[in-house]
Amino acid sequence: MADVQSAGERFEGVDDSRVGLREWVGFVRQIKRESWGDVSGYLFILPMVLLYLAFGVWPIIRGLSMAFSDYAFLNMNQAHFDGLANFIEVADDKMFWFSLGRSAYFTILYVPINIVLPLIIATLIASVKHGKIAGFYRVVTYLPVILPIAAALLLWRQMFDEQFGYINLILTNSFNVQNPPGWLSTPELAMPVTVSAVLWKSFGSNVLLYLIGLYNINTELYEAAAIDGAGAFARWRFVTLPLLRPIFTIVFVFSAQIIGATQEPMIMFGGGGPENSVYTLGLYVYNVAFKFGALRWGYAASMSLVVGLIGMAMAAIVFRIFRPERLT
């Protein structure tokens, strides 16, 4: 153990013109003692913060401020703070409620299937022992997810074309159905077909999430349960489901926001379908903002905010139900 030396004594005999380790460490320590910490950290995050503030944070703030003003893009001089006038107008807007209903219908059709079906498929894939074959199934189920949404949904629409689409071709040729239905021109059928398109495109994400959860379950737990006499279904119910709880949380939280997220698919299928059967809120907001008359962005933003809050409330409810802290 060295005696405590003064700095002068310590560096006696050392050539001061070289900056050696001790000087450098002392310098860094000095910086750290100051409350800012390591200044180079700020430089490293600078590009990220700039980009993120500009294109991630600002639109959120500006969108919120738009929701409270009567901002019509074509008459830019008239943007003034309107308070809650937008929201009062929203409550009276028949089209808002109608399209919200269509969104709710979409959600009711889409969400339960999108929670249960991927779970079944993920369980099946996880039970496949052969690595490469399981990998093949994984790739195939996730492939629709990565397809460009516009092109994929339009291709799906082509498939359901009344005369030349795949579906009706198979129906007429192989099954000899005389008058195959006009899928996208029948009001009752249009929404389910749209739901199936979005399901096809997105169910792979949930399959993957479930797979990650399933793969992380320790197989010894299954063996222990089997030794204790649990059959296959009991094993699934008491081992798999509880351990998938964090994954369920994620899946449910994201599903709870679907009601506000049905914007892009509808724009693809455009026009709201026969008798407005697929005219969801997302489409209405988009039309108000970019198609109708004075392009009232303030109003569109306020509608967006309302449904966004609904989605957030539902997500919060789900999160409380599923709080993973219950797991030790």
Added chain:
Amino acid sequence: MSVRTLDRPSSVQRYLARLALRRGQIITHLILILVTIGCLAPILWAISVSFMGKEDLYRATPSVLPSRITLDNYAWVLGTMTSGNSNRYPQWFLNSVIVTVLTVCIVTLVATMAGYAFGRLRFRGRDAIFYSSVLLIFVPRAGGLMALYEEMYFLHLRNSLIGLALLFSGGLSVPVFIMRQAFLHVPSEFEDAARIDGANRWQVFWKIMMPMATGAMAVIAIFTFIDVWGEYLVTITMIDFPNLYTMGVGIAGLFTGGAQVSFTEVTTYGAQAAGFLVFIFPVALVFIASQKWFIRGLSEGIKF
């Protein structure tokens, strides 16, 4: 004891054993094959249609498979047809490539730098900044598209591929999160060794730490590529001139009746299908080739 006295499994049994196939699994595989067909059906349909010529389209009883394979649809899409060709597919493909590559480069570089700082450096406000960027994922977005339009309009970044790339680079919450995870898992001995050898911060990052995280960098590059390549809504909002469209927008325009083509063997449906396949080909390729990284990246991201 010789092998001959034991029963040897037949070759069929050995093959099935290699496939790890037991009787109960037959049903599993049957169901999964059905799922596979369901998932791939639209793509298979597109492949079939893209090779169809005129007569297949106007037959009294149309069929699923083309009677005669014609490459004219592809020729039209790829711009190699000589007569009356005013399509802009090659241009659109190039635009897509530009925007996507730019965005991927920017996001990878920026997120890696930030991930390193959040994971390895200590400075005041580090955790506050990081967690607020994560929280912002869950804030409801109201009027996002319109706010973006206004912002790009005032910055004169509309109708610009570079502007589009910058805009897409704004989605940094998830990449930064992943990179931070990656750097947290790198042992700090490397960093200390480099520091002892006299490297400054940037050199430590660029030469030592970053090469250790190339796995995670590949993951976020792939994610970003897949997201940007197929983007439609923001692009069509920001770009008004057809020669600046990306492929996503252009293809969609073809589907919605923008182009009615009727010369030689090219059919509307065929051209749509061919265009679609050309469009998805790069991203499908990237996806399939990167399976290993993909799964790993997603598991990293889920670990809260």
